[in-house]
Amino acid sequence: MTGRGLIASSLALVLVASAAIAASPPRRDARVWSAAQQARTGQLALLEKAVNIDSGTGDVDGGAKVIALLRPELEALGMTVRTEKAEAEGLADNVVATLKGTGKGRILMIGHLDTVFEVGAAAKRPYRTDAARAYGPGVGDEKGGVIEAIYALKILRDLGFTNYAQITLLIESSEERGSPGTRKLIDQLLKDADVELNLEPGDPPDLITVWRKGSATYFIDVKGRPAHAGVAPQDGRNAATELLHQLEGAEGFPKTGDQLTVNLTILNAGSRVNIIPEDASAGLNARGRTKAQLQSVEDKLNENAKITAVPDTKVTIRQLAAFPPLADNPDTAALAERAKAIYAGIGMTLGAGGNGGASESALAYEAGVPAIDGLGPVGGKFHSEEEYIELGSVTPRLYLLTKLIMELGPNPPKPASVR
Incomplete structure (x- = not known):
């Protein structure tokens, strides 16, 4: 059958x-x-x-x-x-x-x-x-x-x-x-x-x-370059700015509803107020009725990571343990x-x-x-x-x-x- x-x-x-x-x-x-x-x-x-x-x-x-x-x-x-x-x-x-x-x-x-x-x-x-x-x-x-x-x-x-x-x-x-x-x-x-x-x-x-729904938490991690925010900011590569660019690219996902949802839950950047941030990270919590819905989020984030708005920054995507x-x-x-x-x-x-x-x-x-x-x-x-x-x-x-x-x-x- x-x-x-x-x-x-x-x-x-x-x-x-x-x-x-x-x-x-x-x-x-x-x-x-x-x-x-x-x-x-x-x-x-x-x-x-x-x-x-x-x-x-x-x-x-x-x-x-x-x-x-x-x-x-x-x-x-x-x-x-x-x-x-x-x-x-x-x-x-x-x-x-x-x-x-x-x-x-x-x-x-x-x-x-x-x-x-x-x-x-x-x-x-x-x-x-x-x-x-x-x-x-x-x-x-x-x-x-x-x-x-x-x-x-x-x-x-x-x-x-x-x-x-x-x-x-x-x-x-x-x-x-x-x-x-x-x-x-x-x-x-x-x-x-x-x-x-x-x-x-x-x-x-x-x-x-x-x-x-199944759950998956994806982290967007950005590596930039630190610099003095007053003396030589041009020497830095702002990881926080690039992270904002990456988050903008993820805005197309719905935030509520019975199907796929993706919501920003964690946001971290910088270490001191006078240093261009070298590191920035955001956590996105995804919930979906099917594995394919969750996979679509990972695919989109990885595709976005290939294109950076801040030169010389590196974006990586990682995933935490989750339930199907x-x-x-x-x-x-x-x-x-x-x-x-x-x-x-x-x-x-x-x-x-x-x-x-x-x-x-x-x-x-x-x-x-x-x-x-x-x-x-x-x-x-x-x-x-x-x-x-x-x-x-x-x-x-x-x-x-x-x-x-x-x-x-x-x-x-x-x-x-x-x-």
């Missing part, structure tokens, strides 16, 4: 499953719902402790403190817990926790403990709540999802549920930089997984994530239907969408492992001082994750996509 025919067949199965759900509405699992309600106080208390620990990407000490907080929780569940050194310098350790069961499904959950915030952010803006929301650095992206996973495992233990072959929870430490410290580890874990459940936050009003896109695909669509049915059982409607925030689910997709994303609490304003989660989503999302595991343990998905 061709790839196009296989996708059409898979989508047809999704429609059949949806029709079956409509004919026989799902029911709430009273035991799981009650357990999720009872977990709320402890879940939020542990989240508060985690949020109040700084753990920005590259904060090795902060990452170790978060691990020290969470490791006893995982070990108390009977999990085999190990730390894995980061695969790049200057990053905190990663944690891999595993449970063995009696069923068929091998379930991999992935979350990250690193945030985008600097040391001191937690002291400046500690965890707090109002009537509707919880706030704090990393409360949604993604400590809320990590804590949710731990409490889902607590519920499974308390209910005596073991109908899965294996559950693995990876808590990694460098997702906010494209997971440079975890790529080999993720690849290894995916080889022993039937499905990947990602703990990134859900989007308002109550969405799971079925597609994500999580494309629309029938495997994720089928998982989304399962999730929607679970939510319907508690009288709630679960939506499905996508966004420009890249994640590890794209790596699962690339490896041919069915993946679904955005299973953490619903939130917003990520990467800002106003980051929050909706408190009303905490219990429903815990129920959703727990029930997904309970369904996938005895009945793991069979990948339909051909990539």
